[in-house]
Amino acid sequence: MEMQDLLQRYFGTRDLAEVDPVALPAGIDRMTVDLGMESDRGRRFALWSLLYMLDAAPHLDVAFESPTDRDAARNLMDLLASETPD
Secondary structure, three states, rough: OOOOHHHHHHOOOOOOOOOOOOHHHHHHHHHHHHHHOOHHHHHHHHHHHHHHHOOOOOHHHOOOOOHHHHHHHHHHHHHHHOOOOO
């Protein structure tokens, strides 16, 4: 899944800066439901990643059964934290 495709699907635009703040909670709710129903590991990770960037991701133990997937999510979290300006 491409991030722009997820943005288009859940928010109606491929640019996060163009998302109407009023529409953000509804898109996040739809993503959360889809995350709970998704069985494909890659798609699950993509959904969780976008939710994480929107500060709406569920805890790793809830989102991922596999320790490998949880480790990958932690790596993404660390990578994003290292890119955040002080």
